[in-house]
Amino acid sequence: MSNGFSIIAFNVQYRLSRPHSSGVQVQRYNRIILFNENYVSINTRFVEGFDAFEFIVEQYRSVSSFRKGNLGVSMDYDIDRFKVIGSEIYNPTIRSQLSITPGNMYLKVNDEQDVFGSIFRDVDASSGLEIDSYNSSFLGTTININQHDRDVRSIGRQRNILGARQIINSTPAPEPMTEQIKETF
Amino acid sequence: MANRYWVGADQNWHLASNWSLVSGGAGGAGVPTSADDVFFDGNGNVLCWPVADIVCKDMSLLVAMTEMLLLDASAIINGDFLIEGGYFGPTGGPDHTIEFKGNWLNTGGTFAVGTGTGKDPECIFSGIGKTYNLNQVGAASFQNVLVSGELTLTGSRLSVMEISQKLSITGIMTINRYNSLTTSRVTLNGPNAGFDVFTGELKGSGRFVFRFRSTFVMVDTGTISIKYFRYILYTASAVHNLLPRQYESSCTVEVEYTQDAQVFRLEAGRHYFLGPLTIHCDVAPPSQETAEFDCDTYTAEMWIGGKFDIYKNAFPAHIFTLKLGDGIHVFRNTVDFYFSYASGVSTVLDVQAGDGTIILWPSGSRKVITSP
Numbered sequence: 001m002s003n004g005f006s007i008i009a010f011n012v013q014y015r016l017s018r019p020h021s022s023g024v025q026v027q028r029y030n031r032i033i034l035f036n037e038n039y040v041s042i043n044t045r046f047v048e049g050f051d052a053f054e055f056i057v058e059q060y061r062s063v064s065s066f067r068k069g070n071l072g073v074s075m076d077y078d079i080d081r082f083k084v085i086g087s088e089i090y091n092p093t094i095r096s097q098l099s100i101t102p103g104n105m106y107l108k109v110n111d112e113q114d115v116f117g118s119i120f121r122d123v124d125a126s127s128g129l130e131i132d133s134y135n136s137s138f139l140g141t142t143i144n145i146n147q148h149d150r151d152v153r154s155i156g157r158q159r160n161i162l163g164a165r166q167i168i169n170s171t172p173a174p175e176p177m178t179e180q181i182k183e184t185f
Numbered sequence: 186m187a188n189r190y191w192v193g194a195d196q197n198w199h200l201a202s203n204w205s206l207v208s209g210g211a212g213g214a215g216v217p218t219s220a221d222d223v224f225f226d227g228n229g230n231v232l233c234w235p236v237a238d239i240v241c242k243d244m245s246l247l248v249a250m251t252e253m254l255l256l257d258a259s260a261i262i263n264g265d266f267l268i269e270g271g272y273f274g275p276t277g278g279p280d281h282t283i284e285f286k287g288n289w290l291n292t293g294g295t296f297a298v299g300t301g302t303g304k305d306p307e308c309i310f311s312g313i314g315k316t317y318n319l320n321q322v323g324a325a326s327f328q329n330v331l332v333s334g335e336l337t338l339t340g341s342r343l344s345v346m347e348i349s350q351k352l353s354i355t356g357i358m359t360i361n362r363y364n365s366l367t368t369s370r371v372t373l374n375g376p377n378a379g380f381d382v383f384t385g386e387l388k389g390s391g392r393f394v395f396r397f398r399s400t401f402v403m404v405d406t407g408t409i410s411i412k413y414f415r416y417i418l419y420t421a422s423a424v425h426n427l428l429p430r431q432y433e434s435s436c437t438v439e440v441e442y443t444q445d446a447q448v449f450r451l452e453a454g455r456h457y458f459l460g461p462l463t464i465h466c467d468v469a470p471p472s473q474e475t476a477e478f479d480c481d482t483y484t485a486e487m488w489i490g491g492k493f494d495i496y497k498n499a500f501p502a503h504i505f506t507l508k509l510g511d512g513i514h515v516f517r518n519t520v521d522f523y524f525s526y527a528s529g530v531s532t533v534l535d536v537q538a539g540d541g542t543i544i545l546w547p548s549g550s551r552k553v554i555t556s557p
Contacts, residue, residue, distance in 0.1 A: 012547035014520045016536070027522070029538040035546045042547040 011045040011065065026051050026078070036060050041090075045097065046077070049106075054081040057118070061090030065097040066107070066123075082109040082131070086117030091136065095121035107131070120145055186242065189217040191229040191252065198235035217241045219263050225250040225271055235260075236277075243287070246271045246294055257301070262286060270294040279303020285310050289317040291340075296325040305329060305350060310336040313356075319345040332358040332385065339369045339391065349375035353382040360391035360411055368413065370394050383407035387414075388435075399423035405430035415439040415465075422446040424479075429454035434490050441465040442500075445474040451485035461491030461518070466499040473502050481510030481539055490548070492519040500532060510539040517548045 017027040028051035036042055036059040043063045055077075057064065066077060086092045094107075107125045115133035122140035125131045131145040138147060192212050193203030202212040209228040217223050223241040225233070227249040234255045243264035246254065250271030257277035265287035275283050276299035283298075283306060298306050307329035310317070319325050319340030328350045337359040338345050345360075352373055362368045373379070374396040383406045387393060392413035397403070399420040410433035418425050421444035429452060432438050438458050440449050442465070464478060480487060493516055495505065507522070522534055 012519055014516075014545060015523050016520060017522065027536040027538065029536075029543060030540045031542040033542060033544045033546075035544055044545065044547050 011043045013045045013047055015047050016050040017048045026076075028052065030054065031056070033058060034064060036062050036092075047097075049076050049078070051078040052080070054083070055079045056083045056085065057092060057094065058085040059092035060086075061092060063093040063095065065095055067097045068106075076106045076108050078108045078110070080110045081112040082107070082115070083113070084115040084118045084133075086136075091117050091119045093119040093121060094123060095119075095140070096123060186220045186222070187214070188224060189214055189221045189241070190224045190226065191233060193229040193233055195230055196232045196234040198233055198239055199237055203229065219261065222264065225252050225254065227251040227271075243267070245269075246273060248293060250294065256283065256306075257281070259283065266290070268292070268294045268296055272297075274299050275306040275308075277301035278305055281306040283308045285315075286312045286334075288312070288315050291319045291321060291323075291325055293321050293323075295323060298326060298328045300328060307331055310334055311356075312336070317345070329353075329381075331382075332356050335359070337361060337389070338371060339363050341367065343367060343370060344372045344394070345369050346371040348373045348378065350377055351379060351381040353380070354385040354387060354407060355382060356385045358385065358387050359389040360387075360393060362390045362412075368392050370413075372396070380404045380407070387411050397425055399425050401425070403428055403430065409433060410435045413437050413439060415441060416449070417441045418443055418447045418449060420444075420447070424448040424450050426450050426452050427456070428452050429456045429485070431457040432459060434459040437461045437463060437491065439463045439465055440478070441467055442476045442503075443467055445470065446476075448477040448479055450477075450479040450482055451487070453483040453485060455486045455488060457488045459488070459490035462487070462489050462493050464495040464499070464505075466496070466503065469501050470503075473504065475504045475506070476500065477506045477508065479506075479508045479510075480512060480514070481508035481537070484510050484512045484541075486512035486514060486541075488515045488517075490517045492521065494519075494521045495523070495534065500534075502532060504533045504535060506535045506537060508537045508539065509541055509543070511541045512539075513542045513544065515544045515546055517546055520545070 026049055031054040032052050033056045038060055041060060041062045045065045047067045107123055109129050109131055113131050115131060115136060117135045118133060119136060120138050120142045123142045125144040132148055133145055134148045136147055138145060188206055189204045190208050192205040197203060199216050201215045204214045205212055206214045208226050219240040220242055222243040224245050224247060226247040229252055231252050233252055236257045238259045240261045244262050244266050246268040248269040253272040256275040259281045260283045263286050266285050266289045268291050270293050272295045274297050275281060278301035280303060298308060305328040308327050309331045311334045313335045315334060315336050317336055317338040319342050322342060324347050327346060327348045330348050331353040333355045335357040339361045341363055360369060360371050368391055370392040372394045379401055383404050386408040388410045390412045392415060393411050394415045394417060396419045397416045405428050412435065414432060414436050437460050466476065522536055
């Protein structure tokens with residue numbers, strides 16, 4: 001399998017809030033989209049927790065690291081609606097930040113979840129709903145995320161459910177949206 | 186072509202007997218023409234005050250100059266301009282123009298464009314591939330400036346050009362840093378300061394500083410690709426509105442808060458900051474102050490190609506409010522909403538995200554996947 005070529009990859013870092021030991025200041029956002037174009041992979045890193053009504057990851061085999069909590073600081077990622085639009089071939093990876101300190105990334109999903117084609121690594125979703133994820137794989141100490149295998153194919157950049165081997169519920173595949181938003185710029 | 190040394194017995198430029206072929210020599214050489222080089226070196230009347238238009242080739246105000254050249258008329262300097270001593274002061278008007286077609290070098294003396302009636306004197310830099318150097322501690326003060334040629338400015342002084350009124354750029358104005366320690370700048374600062382005709386390009390490795398008052402309007406024309414473009418918010422307790430425009434990817438746009446309760450408000454439309462956007466503050470207030478960056482009121486949208494940085498230690502005792510509003514903001518690079526808490530809990534960063542969308546679309550080092 002050819003993977004093309006690669007350049008030294010640096011993380012692009014996001015600090016959207018500043019939780020701290022003398023008083024947590026977690027900012028809440030309406031909608032955050034983490035996006036990469038087709039066939040481009042750039043790793044990203046979130047170093048503080050944040051709240052969002054909607055958090056959408058639409059990527060193509062990128063690694064998104066989320067900083068884990070440490071003593072005295074709450075580092076939840078508290079999200080009402082969580083959506084991952086990955087590729088069935090090159091899944092984006094969502095993982096806790098690499099660290100010698102064991103710990104999890106506390107992904108708290110309160111309302112809706114549409115997770116397709118992704119890799120979870122060392123993610124703890126125990127503080128929120130259990131997450132159902134399709135065509136995904138789990139690594140490390142990921143807990144409370146249920147894997148379901150569905151036959152989801154991409155035609156163009158649209159996900160189409162062509163069949164189902166294990167149907168858990170009738171959640172439709174998410175459609176990419178960022179390209180449409182980009183066209184407005 | 187000949188040399189013309191000022192040996193005037195009175196203040197009349199247009200008197201043949203006031204000019205000599207040699208330094209301190211006998212007068213009578215004739216009034217300088219566009220082909221003559223003019224020198225002032227301390228051998229003439231202390232005041233030279235042309236009230237009709239003048240021309241010359243090179244103009245050299247030498248280190249020995251003790252005279253004052255007060256220019257109440259227009260001038261065309263076809264060659265290079267040098268000031269090492271003395272005083273050069275265009276004044277009067279209206280509509281006087283001083284056109285510099287060659288290089289401009291200031292190593293001493295005083296260069297100060299004054300005011301008069303109507304439109305105050307405008308200095309025009311029309312030469313192509315010319316340089317402007319200010320290498321002394323004293324400032325060079327201008328009223329109106331037009332860069333219609335291609336001019337590269339730098340100098341050992343931090344602010345190499347101070348413009349009090351209008352700046353027009355129809356050519357290319359390049360501001361370059363002097364060395365690794367000195368980032369030369371041009372400062373636009375005055376009650377009526379601003380851009381007039383801007384169809385050219387502002388570029389270079391230096392900094393452009395616009396002391397931005399609450400009544401000012403920033404144009405959306407021209408190309409801004411200079412390394413640093415800084416808005417220094419001038420008016421206390423006031424809203425400073427900014428029209429949408431594009432800043433090229435090589436340009437870091439800096440917004441500096443200077444007084445309490447200042448608001449920097451982006452007006453409706455899309456603001457393309459293709460390079461970094463950095464928020465600064467340059468005061469250490471005795472008590473807590475407020476500062477606001479507002480995209481909400483007019484549903485402004487930002488495209489930020491570089492790092493979006495609210496400079497972490499710049500607000501020692503502030504409540505800084507960032508209102509993102511209901512629009513779509515695209516961040517192509519790092520976002521850093523970080524305040525240092527070393528100065529205590531009085532430092533607050535309040536991000537009011539509104540009902541809009543933030544697109545984190547990283548660029549930069551990347552892995553391109555060409556095939557499955």
